[in-house]
Amino acid sequence: xxRQTVRFTINGEARELAVYPNDLLLNVLxxxxxxxxxxxxxxxxxxxxxxVQVDGAxxxxxxxxxxxVDGCKVVTIEGLAKGNQLDPVQEAFLDNSAVxxxxxxxxxxxxxxxxxxxxxxxxxxxxxxxxRGSLCRxxxxxxxxxxxxxxxxxxxxx
Amino acid sequence: xxxxxxTRIIVPEFDVRQPTSLEAVLRELEHxxxxxxxxxxxxxxxxxxxxxxxxPARLIDITRVPELMGMAVKDGMLIVGAATxxxxxxxxxxxxxxxxxxxxxxxxxxxxxxxxxxxIGGNLCNASPAADTAPxxxxxxxxxxxxxxxxxxxxxxxxxxxxxxxxxxxxxxxVMVAVRLPKTAAGTGSAFVKIGRVAADISKVSAAVKLVRKxxxxxxxxxxxxxxxxxxxxxxxxxxxxxxxxxxxxxLADAARAVEEDVKPITDxxxxxxxxxxxxxxxVKDALGAAWQRARGGERQ
Numbered sequence: 001x002x003r004q005t006v007r008f009t010i011n012g013e014a015r016e017l018a019v020y021p022n023d024l025l026l027n028v029l030x031x032x033x034x035x036x037x038x039x040x041x042x043x044x045x046x047x048x049x050x051x052v053q054v055d056g057a058x059x060x061x062x063x064x065x066x067x068x069v070d071g072c073k074v075v076t077i078e079g080l081a082k083g084n085q086l087d088p089v090q091e092a093f094l095d096n097s098a099v100x101x102x103x104x105x106x107x108x109x110x111x112x113x114x115x116x117x118x119x120x121x122x123x124x125x126x127x128x129x130x131x132r133g134s135l136c137r138x139x140x141x142x143x144x145x146x147x148x149x150x151x152x153x154x155x156x157x158x
Numbered sequence: 159x160x161x162x163x164x165t166r167i168i169v170p171e172f173d174v175r176q177p178t179s180l181e182a183v184l185r186e187l188e189h190x191x192x193x194x195x196x197x198x199x200x201x202x203x204x205x206x207x208x209x210x211x212x213x214p215a216r217l218i219d220i221t222r223v224p225e226l227m228g229m230a231v232k233d234g235m236l237i238v239g240a241a242t243x244x245x246x247x248x249x250x251x252x253x254x255x256x257x258x259x260x261x262x263x264x265x266x267x268x269x270x271x272x273x274x275x276x277x278i279g280g281n282l283c284n285a286s287p288a289a290d291t292a293p294x295x296x297x298x299x300x301x302x303x304x305x306x307x308x309x310x311x312x313x314x315x316x317x318x319x320x321x322x323x324x325x326x327x328x329x330x331x332x333v334m335v336a337v338r339l340p341k342t343a344a345g346t347g348s349a350f351v352k353i354g355r356v357a358a359d360i361s362k363v364s365a366a367v368k369l370v371r372k373x374x375x376x377x378x379x380x381x382x383x384x385x386x387x388x389x390x391x392x393x394x395x396x397x398x399x400x401x402x403x404x405x406x407x408x409x410l411a412d413a414a415r416a417v418e419e420d421v422k423p424i425t426d427x428x429x430x431x432x433x434x435x436x437x438x439x440x441x442v443k444d445a446l447g448a449a450w451q452r453a454r455g456g457e458r459q
Contacts (some may be wrong), residue, residue: 001171021217022168043165044205045272046358058271062165063204067199068219069173111270132358133269 006070010035017068026050026061030075037077037106041135048134051107051125052076058114077106081114089113092151093144100139108134112148121152165208169442172207173216180225180305181227182333186218188307191330196220199275201268202284220284224277226335229253234341240279240302240334244291245270247278257339258452259348259366259445264351267291279334282319285326286360292316292390293366294350295337303335304328305405312358313338320389328381343378345371346397347453349445350434353437355428361385363431365417365441369400371453376400381413386438389449393442405450414439415445 003018010033019028029035029052041049043062050062053075080087089112094097099105108131114132115122122130127145136144169396173196187194193215199201206212218224227243236257237245248264265292267273267281279292281335282302298315299435306329316337319326328334331431348368352361364384368375370453379400381393398415423434 001173004174021174022171026170027167040166043199043208045269046272051271057274059275059398060201060271063161063200063275065204065217065219066176067176068200069174082222113207114270129357130270132356139368 004067007066008069008072008074010074011076021067023068024062025064025066028066029061033075039103039106046048048107048111049104051110053110053114058111068075077109080109087113087153088155089116089148091149092147092154096143096147096150098139098143104136105136108144112151116152116155121127121156124149168208168211170207170213172214174219174430175216175373176222178222180223180335181222181397183223184305184307186331187331191417195278196219196333198280201272201276202280203264207361234354238251238278240336240373241277243274244276244278245273256342257298259297259368260291262350262365263290263294266350269358278337283326284322284326285320287323287387287389288361288385289390290361290364292349293364293380293382293384294391296390296392297348297368297380298339299332303338305333306332317392322388323405343370343388347371347449349448351441351445353441360428363434363441365445366436367442367445367449369449369453371450374414375402375404381442383421383438384444386423386434393420395420396442405438405446410443410446417442
C-alpha cells in the first residue's frame with residue numbers, strides 16, 4: 001500500500017498530506033493534525049461523536065476515507081470559533097450547562113451548527129429529529145436541545 | 159467467525175480508485191472486477207470492512223462521477239442517479255408531492271449524517287431486507303439501470319433485483335447507474351410506515367403503499383413490506399384483494415390479514431417472527447389509511 005497525496009483545507013488552512021488509502025479522515029485529523037476535538041466513539045456511524053463538516057455538510061469522519069476529501073473544505077470543532085469569539089452554539093452550550101463529560105459535545109455542536117445554518121429557528125421537534133444520530137450518555141438531551149434552540153433565538157435577536 | 163472489536167482504524171489494506179466519469183468506472187471494472195467493491199457513501203461498506211466481513215482488494219469511489227449524481231425528469235419518468243444522497247433525493251423538486259412514500263422513507267433513514275453520506279444506489283446494492291427505500295421504490299414500480307464494462311445496459315424492475323440478504327442480480331462487472339420511477343397517475347396517494355425501536359434504528363418492519371383512488375375506489379394499488387422476508391417484498395395477495403374496493407374498516411382488516419399470511423419473517427435481535435408478522439399487517443393498514451386520505455386530495459385536482 002502506497003501513500004497518496006491529498007490536498008484539502010482544514011479550518012480554512014490549506015493542507016497537503018500523505019495518507020494511506022485505508023486511512024480514515026478521523027485518524028488523520030486526530031493523529032496527523034493533532035486536532036483531537038473530533039472524537040472516536042463507536043466507529044460504525046451510530047453515535048455522531050466524530051462529526052465534522054465536509055464542504056458544509058455534517059459528515060461522519062470515522063466512515064470517511066481521507067483520500068476522498070481531496071479538494072474539499074473540512075471544518076472541525078476547532079474551526080468554529082473566530083479567534084477568542086466562540087460560535088453562538090458553543091456559547092449556548094456553556095450557558096445552558098449542555099456539557100457534562102464533554103465527549104459527545106464536539107459532534108453535538110457540529111450538528112447543531114449545521115441545523116441552524118439550514119434553519120435558523122428550528123422547533124424543538126426539528127432539533128430532536130436532526131440530532132437523533134448524536135448520542136449522549138451523561139449530560140442528558142434536554143439541555144443540549146435547549147442550547148441549540150437558544151443559539152437560534154439569540155442569533156435572530158442580534 | 160472472528161469478530162473484531164476494533165472500529166477505530168481500518169486494518170485490511172486496499173487500493174482506492176477515484177474515477178470522474180462513468181466510462182472510467184467501467185474501465186476500472188474491466189481491469190479486475192473480482193475483489194473490487196464500489197464505494198459510495200461508505201456508511202455500510204466501510205463498517206463491513208472494519209468488521210472484516212468483506213475484504214476487497216480495491217475500492218472504486220463513485221462519488222465523483224457526474225453521470226451517477228442528481229435527478230432529472232425524462233418523459234415524465236423520474237431518474238435518480240445511483241450515487242445521489244438520500245438527503246438530496248428527499249429534497250428533490252416534486253419528490254415529496256409525487257412520490258410521498260419515497261420521501262417519507264428517506265426521512266426515516268437512519269440519522270442525518272447517514273442521510274447526507276448514504277446513497278440510493280448503496281441502499282439498494284447492499285440489499286438489506288430492511289433497506290428503507292426499497293418498499294417505497296417497489297410501490298412506485300421502480301426499476302434500476304445497470305451498466306456493464308462490456309458496454310451493455312439493462313433495466314431491472316426492482317421486484318426482480320433482490321435475490322436474498324445482501325444479494326442482488328447485479329454482476330461484479332456492473333455498476334448501478336440510476337433508479338427510474340414512472341410518472342404517477344392522477345388520484346395517486348402513497349405513504350411509508352417504519353416501525354423501529356428508536357428513530358435512528360434499522361426497521362423491525364416497514365411498509366409502503368401506493369394507490370390510485372378513482373370514483374372512491376382503489377383502481378390500482380401497490381403494497382410492499384420490508385424486514386419481513388429474505389428480501390423486501392410485494393404483498394400481492396393484499397394488492398389483488400383491494401383492487402376495485404373501497405378503503406374502510408373491513409377491507410383494511412382483510413388486507414392486513416392477507417399481508418400477515420404472505421410475509422415470512424425471522425426472529426432476530428430486533429424482533430420476533432410473531433411480532434413482525436402481526437405488525438406488518440398493522441403497518442400496511444396505517445400506510446393504506448394515509449395513502450387513501452392523500453389520494454383524495456389528488457382526485458380533486
